Amino acid sequence: MEKEQTIQTEKMSGDSGCVNKNCWLARNLNYPPAKRCQYCELKFSDCLFERYLLISLILASCLLLVGYLVEKNISKSLIVSIFVLIITYGYFFNKSTEKIIVSNFEEKKAKNAFKELSMTLQQKVAKATAELQAGKSKVEKAYEVEKQAREELQKLNQAKSEFLNIASHQLRTPISVIKGITSMMIEGDLEKISPEKKQIFIRGIWEKSQKLESIINDILNAAEMTNQEYTAKTKKDDHFDLLALLKEIIEGFQPLVKEREIDLSLESPDESILISGEKEYLREALSNLIDNAIKYTPSTGVNRESRDKRSERGKIIVTMKKDSKNVIIEITDNGMGIPANEIPGLFKKFSRASNARNMYTDGSGLGLFIVKEIIEGHGGRISLTSEIDKGTTFHVKLPLRGSGETDIKKYIIDKQQV
């Protein structure tokens, strides 16, 4: 019962209420009409104060009675009784006060401990929340990274799928002609046509076979150059004469330009121009550029249809010059030109100018992409200028051997130096 009283929580009701402290002791000393406190429900008979008073009164009364019976003197007995009453009550009061003080102290101690525990708990919760937040941010970042990687992969897959679709179309084009003409040969159809036409058909098989090989090479090169950025592999003292290579290439195109009645010429210094690099790759790049110029330059030849149907004679001029660090090659034609807004995208895979796409195209659409990769893989740069119906000039810059840069890879890192 005492424990109940000492650990009683406060119940505030808005009026003076019950602040327990042994209930009637903390309130006024008027005895309540009801016998139980409405707040702490403490019974009057449970109240220490009343209990101690009751005990003291009973004791004093007994003493008074005994005193009277023994001494037959009520005033003496009364004094003694009062004295005993005071001592007894004082003793019990002191005891209860002690208990109250102790219980108050313990209550305060418990409250402080609770407060401390509560603060510690709050701190721990805050720390755990912060850790959780940090963890959540990490997870969100990781999710973003994963999402980006997934999107990148999707784009790559889409690009790969598109590449395969277009590549298969490009491969099927010459195949359909080879297959068609050979099936006609098998069926005896070529015996029904004139010898001249028959010759054209057979030549068609030959040309399409060559074109097929060229497209396959382009596709394989483009695929390799897509997988890893192409860098020319050279040994330390490896070099060759670029002028001699260019002369070889132009010589190789002479039969074709003669047939198409196009003038193809070279303007260059007389001395050798030495560069480091992979000769056969550069042969492919420069051949591609000259081949393009021939395709899109006016042809007045009778045997082959030109893509540019103007009447003026086609002209392609290849110039080569050098400065202290670089060799500069320009290939200029007087062909149909390229629309300005299409120039930036021209070096991408399967890109063709719209005015070229109007006409028959038998290439892979990868030529300029491969040319750019080869030139830049040699530490060089390629660009072009063009005007519709006037012509196009491709500008190629390649570093000279011994120009102060011994490592081709260095060019790849900082192309601005070239």
Add this chain to the structure above:
Amino acid sequence: MKKILFVEDDPDQILMYQAKFEMEGLLMMVASNEREALKLALAEEPDLILLDLLLRKENGLDVLEGLKKDERLVKIPVIIFTNYDKKELRERSLALGAADFIIKAKVTPKEIVVRVKEIIGE
């Protein structure tokens, strides 16, 4: 003689199919772009149009759409004749009203002639 309009810009293919179709008794007219194709179709009223799908600048399906929207040309059967083998293109072509979708590399000239004759009822 039945007339076939071949919409194609590859000279080697034109030469080959023209020779074969003529050997099989079919007259072949050639158009190398959309404008020419619609012009010839209106002027000559071919019995069938053999249409290459990708003409670079114009998409072959634009030509098909144009043909099917024109009241005068809608009844002419169109065969999409291409080397671009993509499921979505096939489905879209047939949905737009093409009579067939044929991959060039998968057929010989004789086989395409047989299919054309089937469609025009020759």
